[in-house]
Amino acid sequence: MNKPVDPENAPGPTESLDWLSPYFLGSYAENDELLEKVLVEFLRDHVYWRRNFHPEDTPPISVLAQHGPDYREFVARMKSELHGLSARLKQSVPFFNPRYIGHMASDLLLPGLIGQMITTLYNPNNVTDEAANVTLEMELEVGRQLAAMFGFSTDPASRPCAWGHVTSGGTLANYEALWYFRAARFWPLTARQATVEAELDPGVLDGLDGAFVKADPARLFNLSLDQVIRLRRQLYEWMGTSLSPAQARALARAIEAGRIESLGEAGFHNAHPELGQPVVMVPVTAHYSWEKALKLLGLGSANLVTVGVTERMRMDPDALHAALARAHDQGRPVLAVIGVLGTTEYGSIDPIHEIVSARQRWRKKGLDFAIHVDAAWGGYLSSLFRAADGSLVGHGELKKKFKYFPGESVYKAFAAVRHSDSVTVDPHKLGYVPFGCGAYVARNRGLTDFITQKAAYVFEGSEESGPVNYERRFRNLGQYILEGSKPGAAATAAWITHRVLPLNQDHFGRLCAGTVHNCEYFFEHLDELRTRLKGTARVILPFEPDSNLVCLAINPEGNRSLAAMNAFGRRIYERISATSAGDIRTREFFGSRTLVDRSALNPETAARLCDELGLDPASFTENVADPETQSDRIFLLRHTLMNPWLTGKDRGLNYLDRYCRHLETLIGQAIGNGQ
Numbered sequence: 001m002n003k004p005v006d007p008e009n010a011p012g013p014t015e016s017l018d019w020l021s022p023y024f025l026g027s028y029a030e031n032d033e034l035l036e037k038v039l040v041e042f043l044r045d046h047v048y049w050r051r052n053f054h055p056e057d058t059p060p061i062s063v064l065a066q067h068g069p070d071y072r073e074f075v076a077r078m079k080s081e082l083h084g085l086s087a088r089l090k091q092s093v094p095f096f097n098p099r100y101i102g103h104m105a106s107d108l109l110l111p112g113l114i115g116q117m118i119t120t121l122y123n124p125n126n127v128t129d130e131a132a133n134v135t136l137e138m139e140l141e142v143g144r145q146l147a148a149m150f151g152f153s154t155d156p157a158s159r160p161c162a163w164g165h166v167t168s169g170g171t172l173a174n175y176e177a178l179w180y181f182r183a184a185r186f187w188p189l190t191a192r193q194a195t196v197e198a199e200l201d202p203g204v205l206d207g208l209d210g211a212f213v214k215a216d217p218a219r220l221f222n223l224s225l226d227q228v229i230r231l232r233r234q235l236y237e238w239m240g241t242s243l244s245p246a247q248a249r250a251l252a253r254a255i256e257a258g259r260i261e262s263l264g265e266a267g268f269h270n271a272h273p274e275l276g277q278p279v280v281m282v283p284v285t286a287h288y289s290w291e292k293a294l295k296l297l298g299l300g301s302a303n304l305v306t307v308g309v310t311e312r313m314r315m316d317p318d319a320l321h322a323a324l325a326r327a328h329d330q331g332r333p334v335l336a337v338i339g340v341l342g343t344t345e346y347g348s349i350d351p352i353h354e355i356v357s358a359r360q361r362w363r364k365k366g367l368d369f370a371i372h373v374d375a376a377w378g379g380y381l382s383s384l385f386r387a388a389d390g391s392l393v394g395h396g397e398l399k400k401k402f403k404y405f406p407g408e409s410v411y412k413a414f415a416a417v418r419h420s421d422s423v424t425v426d427p428h429k430l431g432y433v434p435f436g437c438g439a440y441v442a443r444n445r446g447l448t449d450f451i452t453q454k455a456a457y458v459f460e461g462s463e464e465s466g467p468v469n470y471e472r473r474f475r476n477l478g479q480y481i482l483e484g485s486k487p488g489a490a491a492t493a494a495w496i497t498h499r500v501l502p503l504n505q506d507h508f509g510r511l512c513a514g515t516v517h518n519c520e521y522f523f524e525h526l527d528e529l530r531t532r533l534k535g536t537a538r539v540i541l542p543f544e545p546d547s548n549l550v551c552l553a554i555n556p557e558g559n560r561s562l563a564a565m566n567a568f569g570r571r572i573y574e575r576i577s578a579t580s581a582g583d584i585r586t587r588e589f590f591g592s593r594t595l596v597d598r599s600a601l602n603p604e605t606a607a608r609l610c611d612e613l614g615l616d617p618a619s620f621t622e623n624v625a626d627p628e629t630q631s632d633r634i635f636l637l638r639h640t641l642m643n644p645w646l647t648g649k650d651r652g653l654n655y656l657d658r659y660c661r662h663l664e665t666l667i668g669q670a671i672g673n674g675q
């Protein structure tokens with residue numbers, strides 16, 4: 001978004017939002033009748049379903065018992081507690097309202113909300129089809145819907161064929177990505193060692209120049225995931241045809257016993273001392289779930305390498321290259337590089353295409369890595385890039401819908417997601433589906449070959465001796481994912497949302513486009529606020545927004561100290577925070593906040609920010625331990641513009657204009673109070 005702004009010609013909200021009318025309950029619960037009618041209809045439907053199941057049975061709850069004192073007492077207690085619950089819930093943060101522009105939450109799309117409530121009546125458990133004979137299939141379809149949105153092939157006849165499933169959220173999906181990568185990428189080393197120890201020789205396998213048993217550990221670790229998947233299949237085929245069943249079973253057992261999942265990190269590295277400590281690379285802006293993932297998997301958070309970002313807060317390809325070169329020189333294998341499609345704090349879009357091309361270059365030098373795209377936030381924006389026929393929308397065509405979006409790098413990043421190995425996306429964020437509904441999608445479902453809780457010791461008649469029947473496999477979903485019992489209702493919420501609003505530019509994408517339009521509107525209209533605040537305070541965008549998240553830094557005119565500016569920002573934040581003291585219902589607007597660390601910025605960006613804010617650069621220092629002044633970081637107000645009603649056609653309904661005026665008032669008051 002780097003065009004000069006001309007306030008006279010700044011875009012007004014051009015489109016009527018009437019098309020959105022039936023999508024949500026609405027900030028005034030305008031669609032109350034619709035919701036009530038549909039809920040009652042399907043509640044009754046459920047009631048008759050119960051009644052029609054063995055209607056010949058006598059109802060165990062007698063009508064008379066329903067009039068007894070114990071019954072009435074229970075109902076009285078329940079109602080009184082429910083009144084209490086409802087009263088407390090009314091202190092909740094009003095995510096549904098356009099005055100809420102804080103965290104990644106908004107109103108809920110009606111299909112998903114209703115779908116989830118109705119499904120809960122049936123209470124399916126998507127851990128296995130025995131507990132979810134209807135909804136497990138829908139979960140797998142959600143996986144295909146999302147995979148197609150990212151451009152992966154979902155044709156079972158194609159190799160690779162993608163798959164995906166629902167998780168409790170993005171955090172779990174991120175854990176799972178690393179769990180799969182670890183399972184697959186260490187596998188060839190174990191398989192080779194077990195084969196050598198058994199004095200067997202399967203010859204040359206896929207991806208290798210010479211005999212498998214002679215392969216160098218570094219080479220085996222640096223196979224691509226597709227190669228590892230093929231190598232394993234070839235080895236098992238060979239075992240099935242060339243070895244006796246007893247020999248094959250023994251080898252399969254030895255491989256399982258030698259895996260990192262069996263031995264643990266320490267045991268595995270003792271068995272393979274030549275392999276260095278693996279690293280995982282993320283941009284400095286990555287979500288904290290990545291650090292948790294390394295701790296949880298025993299990979300060690302010290303082995304999380306943070307890669308620097310550009311002044312747009314996108315992963316810096318040069319910094320990635322340098323980090324890869326360092327790992328290469330130190331002989332440290334790179335388990336995965338994570339790119340973020342919509343960072344949690346700044347909404348920035350990492351150049352996924354640059355990560356993909358870095359991999360192509362490094363492969364030639366013998367260094368390979370898996371690529372995971374953490375699109376927990378921005379994943380649904382991919383629907384904007386998909387035509388109804390599933391093809392990628394051209395950059396020129398897409399640009400026509402917006403003033404600035406999507407820039408060159410952003411477009412290329414979205415187009416390149418299909419070259420990654422797996423993706424995290426959160427239906428409970430930009431999918432407008434109730435919590436907890438995240439999703440994990442893998443480009444190649446063969447990754448699940450490496451995850452099994454039951455070792456394949458039996459060759460005869462098992463899937464190991466022939467092509468895998470994935471449809472059958474995933475009916476035992478709990479065997480292949482991190483979670484166990486899980487709500488089928490979360491999966492149906494996403495499923496029905498994608499059925500009503502298919503994940504392409506004409507349907508779901510329209511909603512996403514609205515969020516980007518809101519962001520562009522905010523971006524351009526900030527200039528009006530700046531003009532009004534001239535001589536009072538400086539308001540800057542520290543980085544131009546990539547999507548629909550905007551951060552602001554505010555400094556009172558004349559203040560040169562970063563610590564004082566941060567304190568000032570916190571005073572303003574107090575007034576728009578959901579957790580400040582006082583009745584939440586009297587708050588005018590809700591925003592959130594974030595910090596940008598000096599260490600995350602290159603010197604030029606740090607200098608530019610100081611200059612734009614009128615700060616003394618010496619007051620912005622690296623690694624200051626003083627938690628009071630926090631002069632090693634800049635405090636920012638952060639706004640997630642996902643509510644679709646932020647910019648109404650009618651100016652009185654324009655919440656972004658109203659927010660800017662409110663901010664002006666708060667700034668004036670904060671300056672008054674500070675003196």
Ligand SMILES: *Cc1c(COP(=O)(O)O)cnc(C)c1O
Nearest residue numbers: 169170171287344374376377426
């Ligand atoms: C929100 C988010 C996560 C974590 O997802 P949860 O659903 O909160 O577990 C991970 N990565 C990114 C980029 C996110 O925005």
